[in-house]
Amino acid sequence: MDDLLADFVAETREMLEASEGEIIAWEADPSDKSRLDTIFRFVHTVKGNCGFFDFPRLERLSHAAEDALAEVRAGRRVPDAALVTAVLAIIDRIGEMANAIEQGQEFPKDGEDALIAALEVNAEIELDAMGADGAVDADNDAADPVTPSKSANSAPDNAPAVQRSIRLPVDLLDRVMSGVSDMVLARNDLAHRLRQAGNQPTIDGPFERLTTILTDVREAITRMRMQRIEHLFGAFPRLVRDLSSELNKQVMIDLEGGGVELDREMIEMIRDPLTHIIRNAIDHGIETPSERLKNGKREIGLLSIAARQSGNKISLVISDDGRGLDEAKIAEKAVANGIISKADCDAFSREEILQFVFEPGLSTAEQVSSISGRGVGLDVVRDNLEKVGGSIRVASTPGKGSLFYLQIPLTLSIIAGLTVEVGGQSFALTQSYIEEIIDLANGNFEFSNAGETALVTFRGERIPCLSLAKVLGVEAELAFDKQVLVVLRMANGDMFALAIDRIHSHGDMVVKPLPPAIMATKMFGGTTLLEDGSPVLLLDIPQIAFKMGLVSDARSQTFPSVDAVPEANTSTNQHVMMFTDFSGRSKAIRLELVQRIETIQSDSIEGDDGAVRAVVAGEILPIIGLPEEGDENVKRPSGKVRVLRLSDGSSELLYAVARVQDAIELTGDLVAVDDVPFTEAMTLVEGNSISIIDGHAIFAKFGSKPRPVNALTCLLPDSDWAKTMLAPLVSSAGYRVTHSAKSSADIVITLDQNGPSDVGNSGSDHSVIQLRSQPDAEIPEADRPHSIYRYDRDGLLAALRLAGKGEAA
Amino acid sequence: MNELLLIATVAGRRCAFHATSIRSVIELGKITPIPGTADMVLGLAAMRSQTLTVIDCARVVGESLAAQDGEPLPADARAAVVDVDGYTYALAVDSIEDIAETASDVSKVLGGFGEKWAAVAHGMVETSDGPALLLDIDQLISSTTRTDRAA
Numbered sequence: 001m002d003d004l005l006a007d008f009v010a011e012t013r014e015m016l017e018a019s020e021g022e023i024i025a026w027e028a029d030p031s032d033k034s035r036l037d038t039i040f041r042f043v044h045t046v047k048g049n050c051g052f053f054d055f056p057r058l059e060r061l062s063h064a065a066e067d068a069l070a071e072v073r074a075g076r077r078v079p080d081a082a083l084v085t086a087v088l089a090i091i092d093r094i095g096e097m098a099n100a101i102e103q104g105q106e107f108p109k110d111g112e113d114a115l116i117a118a119l120e121v122n123a124e125i126e127l128d129a130m131g132a133d134g135a136v137d138a139d140n141d142a143a144d145p146v147t148p149s150k151s152a153n154s155a156p157d158n159a160p161a162v163q164r165s166i167r168l169p170v171d172l173l174d175r176v177m178s179g180v181s182d183m184v185l186a187r188n189d190l191a192h193r194l195r196q197a198g199n200q201p202t203i204d205g206p207f208e209r210l211t212t213i214l215t216d217v218r219e220a221i222t223r224m225r226m227q228r229i230e231h232l233f234g235a236f237p238r239l240v241r242d243l244s245s246e247l248n249k250q251v252m253i254d255l256e257g258g259g260v261e262l263d264r265e266m267i268e269m270i271r272d273p274l275t276h277i278i279r280n281a282i283d284h285g286i287e288t289p290s291e292r293l294k295n296g297k298r299e300i301g302l303l304s305i306a307a308r309q310s311g312n313k314i315s316l317v318i319s320d321d322g323r324g325l326d327e328a329k330i331a332e333k334a335v336a337n338g339i340i341s342k343a344d345c346d347a348f349s350r351e352e353i354l355q356f357v358f359e360p361g362l363s364t365a366e367q368v369s370s371i372s373g374r375g376v377g378l379d380v381v382r383d384n385l386e387k388v389g390g391s392i393r394v395a396s397t398p399g400k401g402s403l404f405y406l407q408i409p410l411t412l413s414i415i416a417g418l419t420v421e422v423g424g425q426s427f428a429l430t431q432s433y434i435e436e437i438i439d440l441a442n443g444n445f446e447f448s449n450a451g452e453t454a455l456v457t458f459r460g461e462r463i464p465c466l467s468l469a470k471v472l473g474v475e476a477e478l479a480f481d482k483q484v485l486v487v488l489r490m491a492n493g494d495m496f497a498l499a500i501d502r503i504h505s506h507g508d509m510v511v512k513p514l515p516p517a518i519m520a521t522k523m524f525g526g527t528t529l530l531e532d533g534s535p536v537l538l539l540d541i542p543q544i545a546f547k548m549g550l551v552s553d554a555r556s557q558t559f560p561s562v563d564a565v566p567e568a569n570t571s572t573n574q575h576v577m578m579f580t581d582f583s584g585r586s587k588a589i590r591l592e593l594v595q596r597i598e599t600i601q602s603d604s605i606e607g608d609d610g611a612v613r614a615v616v617a618g619e620i621l622p623i624i625g626l627p628e629e630g631d632e633n634v635k636r637p638s639g640k641v642r643v644l645r646l647s648d649g650s651s652e653l654l655y656a657v658a659r660v661q662d663a664i665e666l667t668g669d670l671v672a673v674d675d676v677p678f679t680e681a682m683t684l685v686e687g688n689s690i691s692i693i694d695g696h697a698i699f700a701k702f703g704s705k706p707r708p709v710n711a712l713t714c715l716l717p718d719s720d721w722a723k724t725m726l727a728p729l730v731s732s733a734g735y736r737v738t739h740s741a742k743s744s745a746d747i748v749i750t751l752d753q754n755g756p757s758d759v760g761n762s763g764s765d766h767s768v769i770q771l772r773s774q775p776d777a778e779i780p781e782a783d784r785p786h787s788i789y790r791y792d793r794d795g796l797l798a799a800l801r802l803a804g805k806g807e808a809a
Numbered sequence: 810m811n812e813l814l815l816i817a818t819v820a821g822r823r824c825a826f827h828a829t830s831i832r833s834v835i836e837l838g839k840i841t842p843i844p845g846t847a848d849m850v851l852g853l854a855a856m857r858s859q860t861l862t863v864i865d866c867a868r869v870v871g872e873s874l875a876a877q878d879g880e881p882l883p884a885d886a887r888a889a890v891v892d893v894d895g896y897t898y899a900l901a902v903d904s905i906e907d908i909a910e911t912a913s914d915v916s917k918v919l920g921g922f923g924e925k926w927a928a929v930a931h932g933m934v935e936t937s938d939g940p941a942l943l944l945d946i947d948q949l950i951s952s953t954t955r956t957d958r959a960a
Contacts, residue, residue, distance in 0.1 A: 185859070425842065472844035515862050515896035517953035521845035527853060527860050535841050535853040535860045 008049050009102045014167065015042050016095045023088055030079035039087065040069045046094055057112060058097050065090045068119040086118035170265060173224060180214075180221045181510040185529050187214055229307050229314075230258035232267050236278060240303060243282045250289050250300040251282055257307035262314055262408070270316070270390075270408055273381040277318050277404050278303065280378070285322030285402055295399065297321065308490075310430045313525055315542050319403040325396040330356050354394050358382040407542070409513075417528070419504035419536060420486065423474035428509055428528055428538040429486065435495060437503065438485040446662065456497050458487055460575065460665045465497040471544055472523065477501045490545055511538055522547055576692060577644065578661035578685070582627040588685070589655065589693040591663055595647040598654075599640050604733075605656075606801060614654055616645065622702045623654040648699045655693075713738055714800070715745030722751065726771075726790075733797055747803045751790060767803035769796070811910045814934065815889060816941055818903040820867035822926075825909070825934060825941040832890040832897075834905055837863065849953055854899055856890065861899040863888060866944075869952055871925040893950045900949065909936040915943055928952060 019042045026035035043065045050059035065087050071077040093115060100106070187210065194200070194207060233255045244251040286292075286301035293299050302321045307314060331345050334356040340348070358378050385392050390409060396402035417428045436458070446457040447465070454465040465485065469476035476483065478501050485497040509528035514537075518524055525540035576588035604615040605623060614623040623643065643654040668684035670692070678701075680694035714735040716722040726749065727737045738745060751771045770787035772779070788795045813828035833856075840852040840863055849868035854861045888899035913935035921927050922942060929952055931943040 182859075189855075425844075474844050512860055513896070515894075515898065515950075517850050517864075517950075518843055518846055518862060520847075521843070523845050524843070529855060529860060534839060535855050537841070537843060537853070 005053065005101070008053060009098050012046060012049070012098045013095065015045065016091070016098075019091075023091060027084050027088065030081070030084050033073075036069065036073060036079070039091070040066065040073060042091070043069065043087075043094075055097075055101070058094065058101075061090050061093060061097075061112065061115065064116040064119055083119065086115065089115050089118065177221050177224070180218050181512075183214060184218060184510050187211060188529060226261040227264045227267055228258060229260045229262050229267065232262075232271060232274070233258050233305065233307075236274075236305065239275065239278060240282065243279060244286075244301075247283060248288060249282060249286055251286055252300050252302050254302065254304040255306075256304065260307040260309050260314060262307075266314075266408055269384065270406070273384050273392075273406070274305075274316070274318070276378070276381050278305075281318065281320040281322065281402070281404075285320040285324075287323050309432055310525060310541055313540075313542075314408045316406040316408065317403060318406070319401060321401040324398040324400055324402050325354055325357065325394065326398070327353050330354060334359065351395070354396055357394060358392065405542075417509040417538065418486075418506045419530065420468075420484075420500040421502050421504055422468045422472070422500045423476055425474065426504060426530065426534075426536045427468070428536050429488075429498075430525075430538070430541065431506060433488040433490070433541050435487040435489040438487065438497070440480070440485060440499075441482050456485065457662070458495070458497065459663060461495070463487070463495045463497055465499060466544075466548055467499045468539075469499075469501075471548065488541055488545075490542065494545070496545060509538070574666045575663055576666055577663050578690065579644065579657040580659040580661065581625060582656070582658050584658070586661070586685075586688065586690050587693060588664075588683075588690050589644065589646070590695055593646045593648065593695045594644050595652070596645040597660055598643050598645050600643055600654075602639055602641050603797075605641065614643070616643070616654060619652075621645075621652050621654050623656055624698060624702055625654075625656040646695070646698075648695065651699060653698065653702050655698075713745045713747070715739070715748045717749065717751045719751065721790075722749075729793065729796070730800070733800060735800065747800065769799045769803060771796070811912075814909050814911055814936060814941065814943070816906040816909050816936065816938070817887075817889065818906065819944070820870055821903065823906075823939065823941045824866075824902075825936070825943045826889060826891075826900075826946060827943070828908055830891055830946055832892060834887055834889050835899065837886045837888050837899065837901060847953060851901060854888075856897075856899070859897055861888075861890060861897050863899045863901055864949065864953060865901050866949065867901075867903065869925075869929060869949055870923075891946050891950075893947060898950060900946070907938075909938060909941075912936055 019038055022035045022038040026032055026039060029035070043062045047059055047062040047066055050056075050062060068077070068083060068087065072079050072083070077083070093112075190207070191211075194203060236255065237253050240251050240253045281303055282301075286303070287295070287297075289299035292301065304317075304319050306317045308317075309315075327350050331340075331348075331353050334340050334353070335342050335345060337359070339356060339359050345353075358381070382392050385406065385408065391407045393405045394402060395405065418431055418434060419426050419428050421427075438458075448455045448457075448462070454467075455462045456465045457463075467476065467480070467483075476499075480499060483499045483501060484503055485499055486503075487495060487497045489495050511526035511528050514524055514527055518527075518537075522543045523540060524537040525543070526538040527535050528538060529535055575591040577591050577594045578586060578588050581587055598616055600614055600616055605612060605626070607613050612623050612626060613620050615621075625643075641656050642658070642660055643656050644660070646653050646655055664685060666683060666685075670681040670683050672681050673679050673691070676691065678694050678697050679691045680697075681692050682689050683692060684690070714730050715738050716726055716730065718739045723739065727739075730749070731737045735747070747767050747769060749769045749771060752773055771790040772787040773790055775789050776784055776792075788799055790796075814825040815828045815831050815834070816823065816825050818824065835856055837854055840854050842852040843850060849865050851863040851865050854863050886901055887905045888901045889905070890897060890899050892898075911934050915932035915934050918933050922930055922933075926942065929944055929948045931945050933940050934943045
């Protein structure tokens with residue numbers, strides 16, 4: 001059922017339960033004004049909601065009741081028993097209809113007009129017709145058609161087949177949640193101790209069970225309080241649309257990170273602050289279309305809201321590309337309001353002065369509009385956020401826009417994280433920030449220095465590179481070029497790389513808050529326990545980035561203005577993947593063709609002369625780029641081979657390379673070449689000529705649809721040896737393994753001729769490989785070619801290949 | 810009224826904590842250091858799958874007898890576990906002596922205990938084995954953040 005509808009039903013039912021007592025009290029004393037108000041509110045709310053959901057009948061009922069009660073409230077009508085009964089009957093009916101809505105059933109129409117008519121001032125006659133206890137009668141009449149199986153005098157059906165919901169105090173949920181996370185930690189501790197104690201089958205079984213149960217419970221518990229922030233974001237496009245049309249501005253909203261889950265209560269707490277910041281941004285930040293055009297901007301302003309989870313905090317970034325904050329004006333106002341003295345003013349940095357917008361009574365708007373600018377607002381926003389333990393900061397570039405950076409805590413959260421090591425100590429990172437992990441020892445990455453800052457070129461962009469060891473003030477174990485880079489993307493789209501010694505593991509972590517003494521370092525967001533029970537600190541990436549000055553004021557790099565995109569397409573903005581082939585030459589291939597970089601085993605490559613194929617992830621694909629067979633200068637690669645998996649959309653092929661270099665942007669002119677096969681053009685990259693592979697030509701010649709390997713099925717004998725020893729070997733060679741003689745097999749392997757004889761001897765639609773237990777030396781030479789010794793790996797693989805080819809032919 | 814006290818040695822001095830506010834006394838195992846924190850925060854330790862922040866009491870009063878720079882704590886180092894503001898701390902001390910009963914009210918000493926001691930002490934109490942300085946756990950904890958700000 002639609003979420004909103006479920007909410008409506010739950011709300012109605014809850015109000016109904018809450019007002020039950022009131023109704024009875026009102027019945028006892030119809031002149032009680034406060035009871036009347038409660039009931040009035042109930043029907044009023046129902047009426048409002050019905051209009052929203054388009055339930056005309058429900059609306060009609062509640063509207064009638066509301067009218068009658070309004071008369072009473074206004075003193076134009078004295079409540080009598082008849083009226084009370086009629087109102088009660090309607091309230092009961094509302095409850096039943098809500099149940100019917102929840103179950104998705106049509107509610108019978110009968111009796112509605114009578115119920116409404118009973119509200120009329122002189123309705124005694126109809127009431128009498130309904131009986132003295134009309135409410136109860138109406139109950140039963142209505143309930144029966146919904147659940148015909150129920151006996152006539154049963155209570156209204158409160159147990160619908162669809163999900164039931166109850167509401168619980170948040171405190172209780174909190175207790176349960178922290179209890180469960182403690183249980184997870186205790187389990188991890190226990191797991192560690194069990195491992196130390198060695199295998200104990202009697203304990204391991206139940207422990208496994210405990211683990212599974214705990215995982216389930218934890219998942220359910222986590223979901224109990226969490227809600228996707230989408231629920232909050234959902235209302236913003238409308239808000240922006242309404243505000244911008246009211247203010248004659250054009251604003252586009254971009255929402256990101258809707259999947260981030262947040263405590264339900266927290267979502268309510270930040271609703272108003274966010275709304276306020278959006279109003280501000282549209283009213284003050286974003287200029288009118290004409291002004292924007294004059295300043296060389298697009299006439300449509302951009303407002304973007306991005307949410308990210310980081311440790312036990314959610315960061316929200318609200319940025320606009322408007323006129324930015326006016327530092328001088330804020331300083332002036334701050335002085336005028338006596339927040340700071342004129343002399344102090346110069347001592348503050350721009351950054352610090354901007355934060356004064358959160359002081360009470362400070363509004364820089366020249367005109368007070370109906371939307372904002374009354375000087376109450378941002379101070380309230382800050383207060384509200386701080387009340388829930390959050391924080392807010394503002395950054396702004398004049399003329400370019402401003403950015404509000406909010407952090408809101410999650411009192412408890414289980415996050416996906418990565419454990420890394422630097423200087424012999426482990427730290428945790430929130431997985432959601434991680435864009436990519438680069439092993440410097442394996443790669444060829446371009447570094448440069450801008451002053452003190454190291455830069456690394458990542459996907460053609462230069463991004464700053466931080467040494468985590470330096471940030472933390474510890475000694476790194478490895479030299480920089482042996483370290484691992486973790487490329488992180490911040491909520492506002494800025495990227496930076498963090499150099500660490502090594503990566504340990506990733507997994508779910510229960511993050512606990514840190515005491516103030518540790519929070520004061522502004523580097524850690526929480527702590528969690530590793531499986532071995534030792535605590536690790538969770539790095540607070542946004543804080544570290546902010547501390548190191550890596551957060552730019554406006555969202556610029558990853559959000560190019562929409563105008564720039566068509567330009568980029570017409571320019572020679574082409575990316576290629578550079579690699580070194582087996583003869584040591586640098587070549588390049590268009591990046592769009594490269595689907596993936598894979599590493600395959602050289603023995604999964606087979607075939608010769610132009611028809612070489614390789615098995616990658618269960619598919620057979622043609623492979624090119626290997627050195628020619630018999631070329632004495634270049635050895636065929638052995639062991640692991642790097643291949644580029646190329647795709648033209650429908651067919652795929654592999655290109656074996658000696659080394660993958662980097663993705664670069666083509667800047668030089670392309671010189672077409674006709675005489676070199678499979679080469680599209682030559683170009684200059686950093687002074688070296690590079691040939692670019694002609695994707696069209698190679699696909700025309702070699703491209704093929706990926707063919708799943710399971711065309712070749714291998715039937716193995718149904719013995720333990722075959723299952724434990726033979727099956728892994730056969731399946732790693734790229735064949736599908738079956739033990740059931742009933743399934744059709746392309747190749748049949750028998751052992752000592754006692755294999756599945758019904759298939760093994762039945763004819764020519766499959767090849768048979770016979771294995772024997774005696775080594776070659778133990779049997780007569782003449783018998784050797786007929787069968788293969790069962791531990792002769794090479795012989796078996798060769799036979800499989802041979803059989804496979806015969807099958808394919 | 811007699812109160813129970815936990816008697817410990819901090820920086821060589823006889824000190825006392827209200828026994829009611831001590832959750833337990835543990836032997837400190839491995840401590841995970843925390844880069845960037847004040848000296849007196851030794852790091853994190855785990856106790857029964859809970860994380861404790863280990864505070865070196867000696868450092869709080871400006872002496873560093875419990876652990877020299879970079880030198881590990883003695884293997885049998887003890888700590889008193891306390892809960893303050895919802896966080897759990899382990900107060901590392903030189904040694905833990907005993908539980909004793911107060912034999913007097915908390916009193917000031919003429920001339921004071923020295924500035925740093927005074928900041929974290931309720932006052933002096935008499936016990937059957939002699940006087941001890943009664944330490945204020947809340948002050949002890951909050952002093953860790955105060956120094957941070959000054960630094």
